[in-house]
Amino acid sequence: MSSGANMHITIRLQFAKNVVSFSDIATAIGQAGGDIVGIDVISSSKTHTVRDITVSVLDSKHADVVVDTLRKTAGVKVIHVSDRTFLMHIGGKIEVKSKIPIKTRDDLARVYTPGVARVCTAIAEDPTKAYSLTIKRNTVAVISDGTAVLGLGDIGPYAAMPVMEGKAMLFKQLAGVDAFPICLDTKDTDEIVQIVKAIAPAFGGINLEDIAAPRCFEIEERLKQELDIPVFHDDQHGTAVVLLAGLLNALKIVDKKIEEIKVVLTGIGAAGIACTKMLLAAGVKNIIGVDRQGAIHRGVQYDNPYWNEYAQLTNPENISGSLSDVIVGADVFIGVSAPGILTVEDVKKMAKDPIVFAMANPVPEIDPELAEPYVRVMATGRSDYPNQINNVLCFPGIFRGALDCRAIEINEEMKLAAAQAIASVVTDEELSETYIIPSVFNNKVAERVREAVMKAAYKTGVARKDDMMFR
Ligand SMILES: NC(=O)c1ccc[n+]([C@@H]2O[C@H](COP(=O)([O-])OP(=O)(O)OC[C@H]3O[C@@H](n4cnc5c(N)ncnc54)[C@H](O)[C@@H]3O)[C@@H](O)[C@H]2O)c1
Numbered sequence: 519m520s521s522g523a524n525m526h527i528t529i530r531l532q533f534a535k536n537v538v539s540f541s542d543i544a545t546a547i548g549q550a551g552g553d554i555v556g557i558d559v560i561s562s563s564k565t566h567t568v569r570d571i572t573v574s575v576l577d578s579k580h581a582d583v584v585v586d587t588l589r590k591t592a593g594v595k596v597i598h599v600s601d602r603t604f605l606m607h608i609g610g611k612i613e614v615k616s617k618i619p620i621k622t623r624d625d626l627a628r629v630y631t632p633g634v635a636r637v638c639t640a641i642a643e644d645p646t647k648a649y650s651l652t653i654k655r656n657t658v659a660v661i662s663d664g665t666a667v668l669g670l671g672d673i674g675p676y677a678a679m680p681v682m683e684g685k686a687m688l689f690k691q692l693a694g695v696d697a698f699p700i701c702l703d704t705k706d707t708d709e710i711v712q713i714v715k716a717i718a719p720a721f722g723g724i725n726l727e728d729i730a731a732p733r734c735f736e737i738e739e740r741l742k743q744e745l746d747i748p749v750f751h752d753d754q755h756g757t758a759v760v761l762l763a764g765l766l767n768a769l770k771i772v773d774k775k776i777e778e779i780k781v782v783l784t785g786i787g788a789a790g791i792a793c794t795k796m797l798l799a800a801g802v803k804n805i806i807g808v809d810r811q812g813a814i815h816r817g818v819q820y821d822n823p824y825w826n827e828y829a830q831l832t833n834p835e836n837i838s839g840s841l842s843d844v845i846v847g848a849d850v851f852i853g854v855s856a857p858g859i860l861t862v863e864d865v866k867k868m869a870k871d872p873i874v875f876a877m878a879n880p881v882p883e884i885d886p887e888l889a890e891p892y893v894r895v896m897a898t899g900r901s902d903y904p905n906q907i908n909n910v911l912c913f914p915g916i917f918r919g920a921l922d923c924r925a926i927e928i929n930e931e932m933k934l935a936a937a938q939a940i941a942s943v944v945t946d947e948e949l950s951e952t953y954i955i956p957s958v959f960n961n962k963v964a965e966r967v968r969e970a971v972m973k974a975a976y977k978t979g980v981a982r983k984d985d986m987m988f989r
């Protein structure tokens with residue numbers, strides 16, 4: 519399965535009318551396996567025509583095959599090839615906009631010197647006024663060091679930017695939160711903690727993103743202790759929240775109790791450890807974690823201290839072995855690891871009515887089309903298949919709620935409330951194998967998550983909004 523399903527390329531080509539017809543070109547594209555999804559005439563003369571032909575292809579290799587076929591067709595000249603996805607990224611995807619225009623000298627004197635000085639002084643005298651007089655109240659920093667970007671791994675801070683810009687777009691569109699992508703050119707835990715602390719004054723919350731385990735745990739813990747604004751590692755907690763929402767609904771379909779299921783989870787990293795903790799808190803008793811060297815079990819000393827702790831909390835029968843060994847009889851498979859590691863043979867060994875959540879991005883642990891015939895409920899992290907279990911269902915609404923009540927943190931109760939809120943958007947009448955989790959575009963999601971999260975924040979005493987100081 520490719521990472522670029524729905525990949526569209528636009529090929530600008532010129533063809534000599536007396537040598538080749540458009541239907542010859544369409545046939546050539548079809549024979550190379552491409553699907554024409556759009557045609558635009560750019561110019562036409564007596565002898566030549568220039569057209570932009572948009573073609574759906576499987577991946578970039580397939581795109582090369584289609585383009586090569588056209589290059590070899592007599593009378594055809596390929597002028598250039600563009601990829602719609604790349605075109606959407608030219609110059610980046612977000613910008614900063616002013617709320618008020620500066621039209622007159624008077625405006626200038628208010629938004630900037632000298633007027634602004636009075637506002638600065640007011641904040642200097644009472645720093646809590648930053649909430650009412652600066653962007654802090656509505657602004658989140660999306661911070662990555664580029665070490666665990668999607669399932670692409672350590673691709674560095676420059677390459678991480680498009681994902682962080684995308685997260686910022688989603689924050690804004692789904693919950694009205696202004697988010698800044700900030701990619702740091704350091705992998706040093708102390709340095710990351712120091713930098714984030716130092717930039718915190720401008721922000722009402724910190725969303726850590728795509729920072730590899732195990733460093734992400736210490737970074738988050740230390741920042742939580744040192745800052746009075748919510749710090750939330752999206753790949754851990756956002757994923758765990760949405761996973762639980764999806765599982766609660768999937769279990770209704772197969773009519774199994776959460777306490778009785780056997781769960782096998784692959785990828786004991788940031789997402790995997792947080793998902794496991796959330797499932798244990800929700801009542802799962804039998805969960806086995808599998809990483810590269812097989813099932814995590816007691817009796818081994820792992821280099822990774824988090825795995826030693828993990829072994830204590832999970833795998834009640836202390837089973838060892840590979841994924842194929844431990845998957846036998848499992849009710850649920852959860853993948854937050856790497857592409858293609860679950861085989862159809864593995865799925866066939868699961869208990870009746872298997873639930874498979876293959877959540878690695880962009881390529882899941884098993885191709886949904888291969889798994890489909892053998893599973894009862896199938897979900898991925900992607901938007902091009904039904905049941906998208908992706909942290910995008912959580913982070914906009916959870917931060918909206920936290921910002922609106924000026925929460926000092928996002929705690930366990932707030933996360934659980936968010937999971938239940940997401941699950942509740944799908945009504946019992948609507949619930950089906952292909953609809954266990956609401957769509958990212960369902961505008962009820964962020965609002966419901968916001969309300970639930972605020973309620974939990976007030977209940978647990980972490981909301982400061984009623985405190986006059988933070989108005
Ligand atoms: N759908 C979602 O919302 C969502 C959210 C977060 C992460 N993810 C995906 O989950 C994956 C992991 O993300 P993370 O942030 O936890 O990264 P991470 O680097 O912290 O953890 C990944 C873990 O997977 C393990 N792993 C790699 N290859 C494996 C294999 N062949 N078999 C078993 N384990 C293997 C690694 O050793 C590591 O422990 C990525 O693909 C990411 O895109 C999806």
Ligand SMILES: O=C(O)C[C@H](O)C(=O)O
Nearest residue numbers: 667668669753879908909
């Ligand atoms: O970015 C996503 O689509 C989800 C998640 O944060 C991931 O790292 O895969």
Ligand SMILES: [Mg+2]
Nearest residue numbers: 668727728753
């Ligand atoms: Mg991520």
